[in-house]
Amino acid sequence: MFSTRCKLLLDWYGEHGRDLPWRRTRDPYRIWISEIMLQQTQVSTALPRYLAWFDRFPDIRSLAAAPLDDLLKQWEGLGYYRRVRLMHQAAMKIVCEHDGEFPDAFEAIMALPGIGRSTAGAIASFCFAANTPVLDGNVKRVLKRWHGTADAADKQLWQLAQGAIDLSGDPACWNQAMMELGAMLCTARSADCKACPVQQHCASSFQIDYSVEPRRRVPVRHLHWQVHIHISPQKGIWLQQRPGSGIWASLWTPPIIELQDVPDTAPVYIHQLTHRRIHLYPLLSDAAPSGAGRWVRRLEGYALPTGIHRLLEKTDLA
DSSP states (O other): OHHHHHHHHHHHHHHHOOOOGGGSOOOHHHHHHHHHHTTTSOHHHHHHHHHHHHHHOOSHHHHHHSOHHHHHHHHTTSOOTHHHHHHHHHHHHHHHHHTTOOOOSHHHHHTSTTOOHHHHHHHHHHHHOOOOOOOOHHHHHHHHHHHTOTTOOHHHHHHHHHHHHHHHSOHHHHHHHHHHHHHHTBOSSOBOTTTOTTGGGOTTTTOOOGGGSOOOOOOOEEEEEEEEEEEETTTEEEEEEOOSSSTTTTOEESOEEEOSSOOSSOOSEEEEOSSEEEEEEEEEEOSOOOSSOEEESOGGGSOOOHHHHHHHHHTTOO
């Protein structure tokens, strides 16, 4: 039964899989960057940034040697900037411990900063033909529906994923096909069972009860930030680099003060993160800025959060 399902899925992927640039290479550096970019980021958003990334950082050595600010600027708008800092650390580790060559052993890939079991599985299978499964959100959902186990824990899902890829005969295509099925047909909001190539081998086919599928509800905390904007016709805008941890870590912003009480006035812009909703209140100041920072005449060379870009646009200061 599995061999039939495997063939049907791989045939479907061969005919209907999207033509994406990271699917046309086995270069582990390029696969690694794509996997990090696609964590919590839509393909349509990541695609143009992926193509531009290698113009600026063509190889691992150039990535490791670049200042972190350059990476953050190149990543601007993709969010979850912790990914960039870990990527930078991983690149430096590859240069120091692997002579600039991306490691081919699964355990060595797992040892790199910012790379977990699923990402390591993707890189090892796509680049080195290892029987290492991927278990992202799409694959988890497909496996649960296939086996009719909506409440299956990750330990069980890893076992199911490993058993499937061991029998697939083509680990790279198998992982891609599983992710593609979850992204295109067997989605969280709907399942196109009619178009699914393995509908006859799925325990949930045409009878998926979305109400019993666990949904992770993340509590959202509201933050109210006053953004002090200092503008000088001669010097530009005053920016400070935020600390290396926390929200917008290492990015450049005008001075920010967290307000303990909710202002009576509405925020000029509300920036949404996964766990936070940041209400931004600009305050134009004529006073001289204090603390560490610098006057910046052109923003092009500095990595600013999207929320600050939007705020400056709304106050006609961009």
